[in-house]
Amino acid sequence: AQTVTQSQPEMSVQEAETVTLSCTYDTSESNYYLFWYKQPPSRQMILVIRQEAYKQQNATENRFSVNFQKAAKSFSLKISDSQLGDTAMYFCAFMMGGSEKLVFGKGTKLTVNP
Amino acid sequence: DAMVIQNPRYQVTQFGKPVTLSCSQTLNHNVMYWYQQKSSQAPKLLFHYYDKDFNNEADTPDNFQSRRPNTSFCFLDIRSPGLGDAAMYLCATSSRGGSGGYTFGSGTRLTVV
Numbered sequence: 119a120q121t122v123t124q125s126q127p128e129m130s131v132q133e134a135e136t137v138t139l140s141c142t143y144d145t146s147e148s149n150y151y152l153f154w155y156k157q158p159p160s161r162q163m164i165l166v167i168r169q170e171a172y173k174q175q176n177a178t179e180n181r182f183s184v185n186f187q188k189a190a191k192s193f194s195l196k197i198s199d200s201q202l203g204d205t206a207m208y209f210c211a212f213m214m215g216g217s218e219k220l221v222f223g224k225g226t227k228l229t230v231n232p
Numbered sequence: 233d234a235m236v237i238q239n240p241r242y243q244v245t246q247f248g249k250p251v252t253l254s255c256s257q258t259l260n261h262n263v264m265y266w267y268q269q270k271s272s273q274a275p276k277l278l279f280h281y282y283d284k285d286f287n288n289e290a291d292t293p294d295n296f297q298s299r300r301p302n303t304s305f306c307f308l309d310i311r312s313p314g315l316g317d318a319a320m321y322l323c324a325t326s327s328r329g330g331s332g333g334y335t336f337g338s339g340t341r342l343t344v345v
Binding site: 127153155161165168209213215216217218220221222224225 | 324329330335
């Protein structure tokens with residue numbers, strides 16, 4: 119079974135600084151997708167960024183980018199120019215190609231301080 | 233805006249009293265999911281519907297049931313809630329395949345007293 123590990127239960131960063139959240143996963147599959155989701159306090163979970171395993175280029179969405187190291191099975195999220203609104207739980211998730219099912223990590227609680 | 237709506241946001245139920253949580257979507261997505269999220273834990277998939285096809289996870293307790301009467305609606309029934317069933321319940325949808333990611337509802341926080 120696939121597993122997703124987020125080793126940082128909590129992190130904090132100063133506004134305008136850069137922070138990196140770690141995620142590792144375990145799979146023997148070659149066709150899969152990786153995701154980062156953001157869950158603000160008392161609000162719905164939203165997709166931040168996704169990565170297709172067969173693409174070598176790291177995905178980027180505005181201030182959010184990933185460092186995808188396929189051989190190391192690592193998928194970290196970098197948030198640049200952190201904003202107060204980035205305060206949330208961040209979940210790393212894995213989906214095997216064709217499975218439809220997301221497997222989540224335990225999450226990292228990120229606090230952005232003014 | 234197209235969205236996933238869960239009702240109610242907060243639900244308090246008595247130990248052993250059946251409770252139903254609802255989810256509706258305007259995205260016309262084929263797949264609907266129910267996840268259970270307990271504090272400091274990863275969201276855990278309970279089951280999902282691919283159109284009308286029901287897919288139960290092997291470790292989902294029999295106490296949990298689901299219904300999908302049409303494309304737009306999906307229900308989670310807990311037949312006899314125990315204290316251990318207190319959690320946030322997340323409904324999500326995806327188009328066929330799901331690789332584009334899910335759209336989540338805001339969740340229902342269930343308290344069992």
